[in-house]
Amino acid sequence: MAERLRMMAVHAHPDDESSKGAAVMAKYVKEGVDVLVVTCTGGERGSVLNPKLDRPEVWENITEIRRAEMDTAREILGIRQEWLGFVDSGLPDGYLEAEEVDRPALPEGCFGLVDPEVAAEPLVKLIREFRPHVVTTYDEDGGYPHPDHIMTHRISMVAFDAAGDPEKFPEAGEPWTPAKLYYNMSHPRAKLVALNDAMIEAGEEGPYTDWLQWFPEDKDKGSRITTQVECAEFFGVRDDALRAHATQVDPDGRWFAVPLDLQGRVWPTEDYQLVRANVPTELPESDLFSGVR
Template identity: 45%
Template sequence: MTLRLIAVHAHPDDESSKGAATYAHYLAQGVEVLIVSCTGGERGDVLNDLVARDPKSRRDLAGLRREEMQNAQRIIGFEHRWLGYQDSGLPDEGDPVPPGSFADIPAEVSAEALVRVVREFRPHVMITYNEQGGYPHPDHIRCHDVSRIAWERSGDPAAYPDAGQPWSIKKLYYEEIFNAERVNTVYQWLLDHEPESPLIEQLSEVRERMSKRAYRGTAKIEVGRFFDRRDEALRAHASQVPPDSAFFFWPNELQRQAWPFEDYRLAASRVATSEFEADLFQGIEEGA
């Protein structure tokens, strides 16, 4: 049996900053991995000054981000689908999202497109964002909502009857990769092994900001050997990732020593499993 994993993300680049090492890890084990990007990132800001000088970043940002996504896909090796919705942008608090954008369309409507993908790909595991979207971007929250509906209804023959043959996903996870326990552990490792490191002060500030965020992970996937490839995929999204991006402030070798994991929370399961896991496919039997 070939195991299959689907990860549902809001924008191109999210798949590289939130799980790319996990996808590379499972691909190396023969798992089929499909990334779904709900929107094209058309309303994102160009955060890299070098890319901003390229006229295409102003003339055709959607086309540029598609090219970046193709490069990231090549680096990691996953399959990829666009769900086809427009980026909602990040409106000021209290302002509405643009009409017709992903967050403007009812989740019940958009979920049919994702259910269609699920029923075609037939994944055993789904990864998406938590109830807050990971952070409160309207597209991330809507991504959670749509993914949750697809989890609940893709196996129901009465739901979206024109979207293909029913398929029930076995397990649903929320990514919890950037978490307080990870930061605290790396901070303590530096105190114990490199007490003169200038990173200690920087990490101390990050620890303070994250001190009220409880660690909710239930699965630690050891993927340290793929951190360099993860970063290569992330840099492929050059419009979103400047050379001095905060994503790269702690060296990969440090992370491999102190926290060589990407973290997930089991949100729902249709199979028996344990409270803490080291494999997202734990409990999924051969032939399932």
């Protein structure tokens, strides 16, 4: 019997796994792949983005609520999930708009201030225990420059390279070298334009018109995409998992504005950039496990 394929997706907060690559994970789960999501923080400092739930008792119990939401999303996607246990950094006012040297200070002890060379150890331990063939994470600016997303990238890179080195983190288990590492490329500009235009052509309001106005073409990473996995069949599962994070998403917001059948016709893939490969590869790809199967 062939060895079961394994995929690890490393994310910053509970809800990130459902907004970035969730349909691909659901697709692979159905195919028999063992999928583990690693959540670096508990999301303790996250905002309540659903206006229907923005009330004091939710804020007071946000840590427990976000864990319960993650449990529900995990069941919907059919995945496994582990917490790394770091503390959410939050997003101070003005952080995203400021230049790096001028950004507001982060709270003491938060994930965004850890030393990635040290903080990678629990992720190395999980990689060595789970032995994934494929690892996914964020690019060098975290997909967007949230401090926890950037630190997720940093510890993922350290851990991916260290996991197979017996001299690194010797107490973290037997070495294992994953075959491939990918960055999530969740929102290339061409995708937003295509979906927005399709909605307008259908006589509806374009849900991304405002977004595209502050998304300059020189910030687009679409040219970096190497791998597009068809997964439109699982867009509904993805949306159900995202809605399970009820404090983090407005069910009436733009994330759900484009009908699933239109999404499937216009952009039926989730997209990635291959950044490490320890197996022969040929680009472009349509499968994260190309060269591994």
